[in-house]
Amino acid sequence: MIMRRHTRALLAGLAVLALALAGCSGPSGGDAGGSRDATVQLYQAPRGFNPLLASIGPDHLMEQLHWDSLVSAAGDSTYGARLAERSEVSADGKTWTFHLVQGAKWSDGTPFTAKDVVFTYNLYANPKSGSGYVGKFANVNGAKAFKDGTATSVAGFQAPDDNTFVIQLDQPNVAFLDELVQPIMFILPEHVVGKFPVDGLTNNPFWRNPTVGLGPYVFSRWVTADQVEFKANPNYRKKLGLDRVFAQYLTTDAAMAQLQTGKLDYAQVAAPDAKRVEGLKGVKLQRAEGPGIFALHTAVDSGKLANPLVRQAIMYAIDRDALVKQVLNGEGKVVDTLVHGPSWAVPSGLTHYGYDPAKAKALLAQAGWNPATEVRIELTPGQRDRDTAATIIAAQLKEAGINAKVQNYQAAELSQALGKRDFDLLISAYGQFTIDPASMNARLSCAAVGGTNITAYCNKDLDALLNQGIATKDQAQRQQIYAQAQKIVNEQMPILVMYVPNTIAATSDRLKGFQLNPSVVDAFWNAADWSVS
C-alpha cells in the first residue's frame, strides 16, 4: 500500500511538473501565423545585431531587416540605392559624395542625418570598436592618423550638411562602393551608440537587444534563443506590407519540413534539395546564377603549391563539369576566373581548364612534383555538396599523381589553420564577384595579404593592374585593364576556382514581393517590399 501511494504520488507529481513546464515553456504572444506576419529561415544560430563584427552569417541577414545602409547589392547584381539616393565619384576618383534621402527617421523618431553616417564610419575605421573592417578604410584621408591616435576622428569622413556624406580618399578608387556592399556597412544611431564607451563596445548588451533601428522591420524580442521577432518600423520611409517578421534558425532538413507544412515563408535551398522542393505544393522555387565561387585555397606563402604549374595541373586533374552535375545536380556552372561578371569584365580567350588528366600529369612532371608530397583538402564537414566535392576531388587528384587526402576541420580549427598559414587546398565558398571586377582586390591584392587575401598571393604585375583599375574612371580603359588582370589570374590560378553554385530560394505562395538576390547573404535586401496574401 505504501508503495502504491508512493508511486501514485510520484506519477501525479511528475505529470503536474511536465504539464506545468510545457505550459510555461511557450512564450505568450499573438496569434500563430497571423495574417500580416511572415517567417523566414536563418541557416545558423543568430547572435545579435553588431554590424562591426567581421562576420557574414545569419546576423548579416537580420541586420538587413533592422539596420539600413548607404548602398547594398541589388537583385540584378548592381549597386542598389538605399539611404544614399545617389552617389558619385569625382573625376580624380578621390572624392565620393553620397546624397542621402530626405526626412528619414530612426524607429524612435529621431531624424537620421549625415552625422550618423560620419559617426558610424569612424567606428568602422576604429580597431578599438572591435570593427572587422578597418582595412576597408585604410585609404581614407586621415585614417592612419586616427588609427595611430594622433587624430580623434578620420578627417576624410565629412558631413557638409545633414543630407550629404563625403569620403575623401588618399588614392583614387572608383570602385569604392564595392567595399561598402560586401558585407553591407550598416549605419548606426549616433544618439544611442555614441553614448557607449568605444572600448569593449563588442560586449555591450545593446547588440543583443537593440532599442532603435532604421530598417523596415526592427528588432522586437527574442521569442526563443533561436527565434527573433521583428515589428514594422513605424517611422520607415515607405508603407510596409507586414506587421511582423519572424526569423528562425532552422537546419536545412527542419526548414524543408516547415516549408512543406506551410509554416515557413522563406528558406535557402541546397542544390540537392531543389528538385524535391520544386514539386511541393504552395512553394515557389527561385534560382539565379550566384555571384560567389566555390574554390580551393592554398597558402601560397607556405610554398607547397607555390608553383603555378602545379596549380594548373590541379585544375586539369579535376572534372569540374562532373562536379557540377553530381554535387549540384547541375545547379551551377564552371568558370575559369574569380570575377565572372559583369560581362564586360570577363574577356574572351581565357584558358578553359577542361578535364585532362594526361595534361595534369605532364604539368606535374614539368614542375618536378614529388608524388610523395601530401596535399590536404581541408573542409568543415556537414554540408553535403562540400563533403561530396572533397571526396571526388581527392580521388581525381590521386589519379593524376597527387597524394591528396581529405582533412575534416571544425570551423574553429579552420580559422586557426588560416591564421597559422597552414592549409593546402582549403574548400570555401563565398564572395560577390559580379558587380565590379575590383571585387578581386580583397582576395588577390598585396595590400590585403594578412587580411581578406587568405592565400597571401602577391603578384607585382597584377597588383599594378588592380591599382590602375580602381584609379581609372573611363569604362573602355577599365575593360582593357581588367582583361589583362583576368588573364594573369586565369593563368596563375592563385585561387583554384571550381564552380559558381546557383543561389536557390524557396518562398511560400503567400509571400509576395520577395525578390531573389543572387547573393545568399543579401537575401533580405528588399524586405520593405514584402507582403503576404
Next chain:
Amino acid sequence: MIAFLVRRLLVSAVVLVGISVLLFVLLQLMPGDPAEMMIDPMSFSGDRDAAVALRRHELGLDASLPVQYFHWVAELLRGNLGFSFSSGQPVTQVMAERLGPTVSLMGTALLISLLAGIPMGIVAALRRNSAVDYGTTVVSLLAISVPSFFGALLGIYVFGLKLGWVPTSGMNSIGGGGFLDSLHHLVLPACILGFALAGPYVRYARAGMLEVLGQDFLTTARSKGLTRRRVIGRHALHNALIPLVTVVAIQIPTLFAGAVVVEQIFAWPGMGRMALDAVLARDYPILLGFVMAVAVLVLLCNLLADVAYALIDPRIRL
C-alpha cells in the same frame, strides 16, 4: 542519514572541483581558438593578428590557465558563470532561457518512458514466454537499438509530413501560442525521446519482476491465501521496483545525451542544442556552465537515488 548526506555532499563538492579542473584543461586541448574564430578570416579586413590579440585580451584568454581558472571560480562563487563568447550574454541568462524548454522536453519524455516502460515490463514478466512477452521484448529492443535521430526523422516524416498530426519542429507556433500549442509541439519530440528511454525500463522492470516472482516470500504470501492481485500488487511490485530507482537516476545523463540529438533535429531551443552550438563555436564559458550543470544534476540524482532507496527499502541503512 544526516551524516550520510553531509558526507556525500562534501564528496560531491570535491568531485565538482575535479570536474571543473579537468574541463578547463580539456577545453584548452580542444583544437581551435575562439578568438581566431570570431575574427572571421574570410571577411576580416585589416590587421587580423592585432584584432585577434585584442579579442583574446577582452575575453581574458591571454592569461595563464591557472589564472583563468581561479578567475572563473571566483566569479562562480559570486553566482556569475561568465559571458558567452559568441553572443556576449551572461551564461546564467543563456542557460536560464534554455532550461525551461529542456526540462519540459526531458520531464515529459521521462514521464512517458516511465508510464510506458514499467507497466510493459511488468506485464511481460507476468505473462512470461507469451506472445505479449515476445512482443514487448521486440518493442523494447527496438527502442534501445534504433538511434533517436532516426526515430526523430521517421516521426517527422510520418506524423508531421504525411499525416500532418503534429508540427515538424520548433517549440511553439511562430510568435508564441498558448498551452495547447506548446503541448502540440511537445508531443512528437517527447515521445521519440521517451520511447528511446523506455527500452531499458522495460528490460529492468521485466527482469526485476521475474526475479521477485521466484522468491520464497511470494510463495509464503500465496500460501497465506492472498489474492493474486494482492500478491502481485503489494508484495511483488514493491520489491521489483526498488532497483529501478537507481536505473532511473543513472539514465538522467543518457536523457541529456538524447536531448542533444532530438533538440537539434526538432529545432528545440533547449540546452542540448545550446551545448552543440557552443562546442562548434568554442564558446568555453557556455560549455563550462553546461557541463557543470549536468555534473551537478548527475551527482544530485545519484544522491536522491540513494536516499530514495533507503526510504523505500527498510533493509538499507545509510
